[in-house]
Amino acid sequence: MINENLMQVRKNIEAACQKAGRNPEEVTLIAVSKTKPVPMLEEAYQAGSRDFGENKVQEIMDKYPVLPDDIRWHMIGHLQRNKVKYIVDKVSLVHSVDSLRLAEEISRQAEKKQTELDILVEVNIAQEESKFGTSRAEAAQLVEEIAKLPCIHVKGLMTIAPFVEHPEENRKYFRQIKELSVDIEKKNIDNVSMSVLSMGMTNDYMVAVEEGATMVRVGTGIFGERNYN
Numbered sequence: 564m565i566n567e568n569l570m571q572v573r574k575n576i577e578a579a580c581q582k583a584g585r586n587p588e589e590v591t592l593i594a595v596s597k598t599k600p601v602p603m604l605e606e607a608y609q610a611g612s613r614d615f616g617e618n619k620v621q622e623i624m625d626k627y628p629v630l631p632d633d634i635r636w637h638m639i640g641h642l643q644r645n646k647v648k649y650i651v652d653k654v655s656l657v658h659s660v661d662s663l664r665l666a667e668e669i670s671r672q673a674e675k676k677q678t679e680l681d682i683l684v685e686v687n688i689a690q691e692e693s694k695f696g697t698s699r700a701e702a703a704q705l706v707e708e709i710a711k712l713p714c715i716h717v718k719g720l721m722t723i724a725p726f727v728e729h730p731e732e733n734r735k736y737f738r739q740i741k742e743l744s745v746d747i748e749k750k751n752i753d754n755v756s757m758s759v760l761s762m763g764m765t766n767d768y769m770v771a772v773e774e775g776a777t778m779v780r781v782g783t784g785i786f787g788e789r790n791y792n
């Protein structure tokens with residue numbers, strides 16, 4: 564099942580790329596495996612997945628040691644400062660940095676472990692009360708401040724678009740964040756790249772790819788519905 568789902572999602576990404584005149588190799592599919600048991604991740608790994616997304620520190624700590632070490636782990640959920648130390652040497656990208664204080668802690672813990680960490684700045688593009696993320700207006704300044712820290716590198720932006728019935732409704736938000744990333748790129752800030760745009764989930768990843776996503780985060784579309792009980 565997971566194998567077929569993955570093939571379908573990859574096909575859809577290719578179709579969206581074709582439509583937008585993009586090269587599918589520009590798009591990384593992140594298999595969002597939160598709440599799913601290790602055997603399901605192994606199945607996805609066998610089917611070629613190397614990028615996995617989790618939103619809880621504890622789940623990364625549980626899964627990391629028992630799965631192959633060529634997996635790239637993506638922290639996509641809200642990260643508390645007191646838990647940074649547990650994952651700083653395990654994840655390859657933190658998608659959800661939305662404050663200078665969190666970035667400072669990441670840089671500090673990375674330095675301690677003599678490593679460096681790539682991050683994305685999370686932008687709450689639709690300004691939803693319920694979501695984390697910096698505002699569109701404050702994003703550039705936050706990027707500039709994080710850029711001064713020694714052991715952390717901004718690689719781009721991430722957003723979680725609103726939950727909508729029709730994915731087309733989110734096209735405007737994907738466009739806005741793409742524009743924002745182009746604006747920040749033009750500032751040529753030292754130690755900052757805007758090469759990554761993490762946007763699009765099961766419901767809307769095709770629209771996100773059409774609008775320039777370089778990473779899509781797909782959970783349900785690969786592993787099926789989540790059960791939180």
Ligand SMILES: *Cc1c(COP(=O)(O)O)cnc(C)c1O
Pocket residue numbers: 595597618639640723764765766780781782783784
């Ligand atoms: C759970 C989650 C996803 C995946 O959601 P699906 O709708 O299951 O594809 C993507 N991004 C983030 C930040 C998530 O927490």
